[in-house]
Amino acid sequence: MKKLINSVDEFVRESLEGFERAHGDLVKVNYDPVVVYRADAPRQGKVALVSGGGSGHEPMHGGFVGRGMLDAACPGEVFTSPTPDQMEWATRTVDGGAGVLHIVKNYSGDVMNFDMAADLAKEAGIQVTAVVVDDDVAVKDSLYTQGRRGVGGTVLLEKLAGAKAEEGADLAAVTDLARGVVANVRSMGVALTSCTVPAAGQPTFELGEDEVEIGIGIHGEPGRERIPMEAADQLTDRLTRPVIDDLGLTQGERVLVFVNSMGGTPLAELYVVYRRVTQLLDQAGVQVTRSLVGPYITSLEMQGASVTILRLDEETTRLWDAPVHTPALRWGT
Amino acid sequence: MKKLINSVDEFVRESLEGFERAHGDLVKVNYDPVVVYRADAPRQGKVALVSGGGSGHEPMHGGFVGRGMLDAACPGEVFTSPTPDQMEWATRTVDGGAGVLHIVKNYSGDVMNFDMAADLAKEAGIQVTAVVVDDDVAVKDSLYTQGRRGVGGTVLLEKLAGAKAEEGADLAAVTDLARGVVANVRSMGVALTSCTVPAAGQPTFELGEDEVEIGIGIHGEPGRERIPMEAADQLTDRLTRPVIDDLGLTQGERVLVFVNSMGGTPLAELYVVYRRVTQLLDQAGVQVTRSLVGPYITSLEMQGASVTILRLDEETTRLWDAPVHTPALRWGT
Numbered sequence: 001m002k003k004l005i006n007s008v009d010e011f012v013r014e015s016l017e018g019f020e021r022a023h024g025d026l027v028k029v030n031y032d033p034v035v036v037y038r039a040d041a042p043r044q045g046k047v048a049l050v051s052g053g054g055s056g057h058e059p060m061h062g063g064f065v066g067r068g069m070l071d072a073a074c075p076g077e078v079f080t081s082p083t084p085d086q087m088e089w090a091t092r093t094v095d096g097g098a099g100v101l102h103i104v105k106n107y108s109g110d111v112m113n114f115d116m117a118a119d120l121a122k123e124a125g126i127q128v129t130a131v132v133v134d135d136d137v138a139v140k141d142s143l144y145t146q147g148r149r150g151v152g153g154t155v156l157l158e159k160l161a162g163a164k165a166e167e168g169a170d171l172a173a174v175t176d177l178a179r180g181v182v183a184n185v186r187s188m189g190v191a192l193t194s195c196t197v198p199a200a201g202q203p204t205f206e207l208g209e210d211e212v213e214i215g216i217g218i219h220g221e222p223g224r225e226r227i228p229m230e231a232a233d234q235l236t237d238r239l240t241r242p243v244i245d246d247l248g249l250t251q252g253e254r255v256l257v258f259v260n261s262m263g264g265t266p267l268a269e270l271y272v273v274y275r276r277v278t279q280l281l282d283q284a285g286v287q288v289t290r291s292l293v294g295p296y297i298t299s300l301e302m303q304g305a306s307v308t309i310l311r312l313d314e315e316t317t318r319l320w321d322a323p324v325h326t327p328a329l330r331w332g333t
Numbered sequence: 334m335k336k337l338i339n340s341v342d343e344f345v346r347e348s349l350e351g352f353e354r355a356h357g358d359l360v361k362v363n364y365d366p367v368v369v370y371r372a373d374a375p376r377q378g379k380v381a382l383v384s385g386g387g388s389g390h391e392p393m394h395g396g397f398v399g400r401g402m403l404d405a406a407c408p409g410e411v412f413t414s415p416t417p418d419q420m421e422w423a424t425r426t427v428d429g430g431a432g433v434l435h436i437v438k439n440y441s442g443d444v445m446n447f448d449m450a451a452d453l454a455k456e457a458g459i460q461v462t463a464v465v466v467d468d469d470v471a472v473k474d475s476l477y478t479q480g481r482r483g484v485g486g487t488v489l490l491e492k493l494a495g496a497k498a499e500e501g502a503d504l505a506a507v508t509d510l511a512r513g514v515v516a517n518v519r520s521m522g523v524a525l526t527s528c529t530v531p532a533a534g535q536p537t538f539e540l541g542e543d544e545v546e547i548g549i550g551i552h553g554e555p556g557r558e559r560i561p562m563e564a565a566d567q568l569t570d571r572l573t574r575p576v577i578d579d580l581g582l583t584q585g586e587r588v589l590v591f592v593n594s595m596g597g598t599p600l601a602e603l604y605v606v607y608r609r610v611t612q613l614l615d616q617a618g619v620q621v622t623r624s625l626v627g628p629y630i631t632s633l634e635m636q637g638a639s640v641t642i643l644r645l646d647e648e649t650t651r652l653w654d655a656p657v658h659t660p661a662l663r664w665g666t
Contacts, residue, residue: 004525015602
C-alpha cells in the first residue's frame, strides 16, 4: 500500500488539518467530536443543513460546506459512519433557530446514527427533519444497506437544498425540496479497479486485468455483475439506460447530467463518458440543460465512473444556478 | 490496460466532444486543426492568451479557456506536442488586434512548434510574444527538455496573465507580468505509480511495490531519484525544501501554495501534503496567503502529487483574486 499518509490512525485528522489550513476563510474544523462547519455558523434565521458519512469520498461532504450548500459535515473514519455525538454537536452548532435538515445517504450505520442524533437534538429543543438519499439503481439490499444506496445524487441534493435554505425558505419547504430531488435523481457506477482502505492495507476486492464491476458501490461493495472490459460507450450504455428507465424520462424533459470520477479516473475519460450519456439522452429527446463533470463523490483511488441524472424543473434549475461558495463547488461569488 | 475510452485513435477527439457538450456556453472546439477556444473569441482590443501541449494533463490547458484565463488551448495527442498549424490557427482566431501571448511549457517539441507558429502569425501581421515556463526544480536537461521542465507553475501563470489581459493591459505589460511569474514560481513532484499512455498500452515505467520516484516529470520522465516509500511528511519535505531554497524565500514573504494531484491520488491525501508544506513555510516565517489544492495538471491516472510555490506581491495577489470563469477554475462570476 503506497499512500501519501503518515499513519493509518492520523490520516483523517491530518487531512482535515490541511483542509482547514487551505480553506479557513470558509470553514472551521472541530476535532472532538470531528465536525467541519461554516466559519460564519450559526446563521440566524436560516435553515441549517447537516450531512456526513465515512471519509474517503472527498470532496464529499466537507468540501461542500459553505455559503449556498452545507452548514456542517461529519466525517467518519474511512468508509465508516460518523457517530451520533458528531451529528448532534454539528446540529447544535449550526442551528440558527430555524431548524436543521439532516441529509443522510442510505447506509444502515448512517441512518441509525443520524436518527439517534436527531432524537438528542430534538430533546434539546431543536427542530430536525431528515431526508434519506437512495439514488443508486444498481442493487437493492446490499452489504451496507437496506434498500438502495445513496451515491452521486447526494451532491446535487446538497447544492439544491443549500440554495433553497439560503433563499430563506423554512424547514418544511427545504425538506420538501430535498424529498423532491430524491424522487427525481438516479445513479449507477462502474469500477475498473478496487481501492485500498488504509486500515485494511490491501485492496477491498480483486478485479481481473480485463474485468470491470457494473453497479459498484462507493465502498467497493458488490454491484450487479462482473463483465469483461468493454469500450467506454458500451459501458456507459450499461450505466445510463437503467438510470433513464428508472427515472421514467420522456421526450421533452430537461435534465442535469453528472459524470463523476470514483477517484482515480482521469478527467479526459470522464468526458468520453459524458459524450455518450448525452448522445443517449439526445436519442430519447431529453434536453441536457445543466452538467457537472469531475471527482465529487469518490472512493479513494478507485478507477471508474458513475453517471447521475437529475430531472430538472424551473425551480431546481434556478437553485442549481444560485451562488455557491464552498471549497469544492463555487460560482456566482 | 483498462480505460474508459473507445479507441486509442479517437480518445482525444471524443474527450473534446464531451468537453464541448458540457461547456459549450464557455468554449468551442475546432477539430481540424484541433483547438479549444473561447466561445466569445476574438475579444476586440484584449490581449489574447494561447497555450497548448500534449493531452493527458487535463484539465490543463483546455479547462482553463474562458474569461480571465486563456483564449485558446491547443491539445496534442497524449503526451505529444501540438503542431504549429494548431497554434497558428488558434493565434489567428483569438487575436483581437492587441496581440497574442504564447504560454509555452519548456519541452523541446512545444518550444519549437510555438516558435514556428509565432513566425507564421507574425508574417500575417499579428503581434506575438512568448513566455516559456520552466518551474520544475527537480532536474535539468531531461528526456523531453533542455533546461528545466514546465509544470504546475503554468496553471498559476495562466490565471495571473489571463487576469492582467482581462484588465486591459497591453501585450508588453501582460508579457512582463508573465515573465515575472516565471521568475517567482517553482515546483517539484513525486510519483507513487506510473501511468499508461493509451497508444503504448503498458505503463510508461516500472516502479516497485514499495518505491517512489522523486522529481517525476508530467510525462513519467525520470526525476532525481528512486527511494523506498516514506511517510507523507518526509516525502513532502523532499519536494518542498528544494522549492523553498530555489525560490530563495525569506521571512515575511507571502506565497501561494499549490498542491496538485498527478491524477490518481485522492484529494484527502493532497490535504495531508498541503498541511506539511504549510508547516514548513510557517517554520521559515513565510506567510501562506493563497492556496490551490486539487488535480489541475495531471499525468493521466498516475498516483502522486506535486508542490508548487509562487511568491506573491500586491499585484499578483489582486490578479489571483480577479474573477475567472473557465470549466476548471471559477470564481467571482
